Amino acid sequence: MDKYWETTPLEKMTEKQWEGVCDGCAKCCLHKFIDDESVTEPATTDQINVGEKIHYTNIACNLLNTKTCLCTQYSERTTLVPECVKLTKSNLQDIFFMPPSCSYRRLYEGRGLPSWHPLLNNNKKSVMHKTGMSVRAKTVSDKDVDLEQFEDYIALWPIEDLD
Ligand code: SF4
Numbered sequence: 001m002d003k004y005w006e007t008t009p010l011e012k013m014t015e016k017q018w019e020g021v022c023d024g025c026a027k028c029c030l031h032k033f034i035d036d037e038s039v040t041e042p043a044t045t046d047q048i049n050v051g052e053k054i055h056y057t058n059i060a061c062n063l064l065n066t067k068t069c070l071c072t073q074y075s076e077r078t079t080l081v082p083e084c085v086k087l088t089k090s091n092l093q094d095i096f097f098m099p100p101s102c103s104y105r106r107l108y109e110g111r112g113l114p115s116w117h118p119l120l121n122n123n124k125k126s127v128m129h130k131t132g133m134s135v136r137a138k139t140v141s142d143k144d145v146d147l148e149q150f151e152d153y154i155a156l157w158p159i160e161d162l163d
């Protein structure tokens with residue numbers, strides 16, 4: 001197998017290579033909040049400033065199939081869910097919004113792909129699920145919770161990484 005991710009920088013990957021890097025963990029489909037100590041009400045945001053911290057929750061977007069960890073409306077996702085972050089070559093500078101285990105972030109930070117990545121496991125997601133690196137069986141839908149109560153759903157597992 002051509003380990004293109006070891007030789008081709010993200011910025012130079014073809015569309016197919018770029019898509020292949022996505023491990024399909026769906027952690028990017030979890031709601032997250034910025035905690036700024038200078039404000040009393042943390043809020044969803046697409047910007048982060050010095051001193052602010054990102055909190056992940058186990059609340060998943062209602063368009064996520066939580067068993068397959070696939071988006072049910074992939075082609076229309078950014079229209080249907082405006083806050084859906086679509087990582088592209090042109091917004092790589094925003095990669096810190098992705099969890100530490102995100103395979104794009106790992107490559108961007110020079111950490112390589114993890115051993116559980118589908119590309120290293122016959123294109124199967126089973127090792128990723130077994131090692132607990134996807135969101136499978138860990139989430140609630142944002143349709144079933146009050147997002148104002150997000151503090152009750154803050155979770156540490158989304159920021160865990162292996163390897
Ligand atoms: S967190 Fe990164 S690697 Fe995982 S599904 Fe989202 S974009 Fe893909």
Ligand code: SF4
Nearest residue numbers: 029061064071077084
């Ligand atoms: S719209 Fe799809 S890709 Fe975007 S956050 Fe929701 S489930 Fe994930």
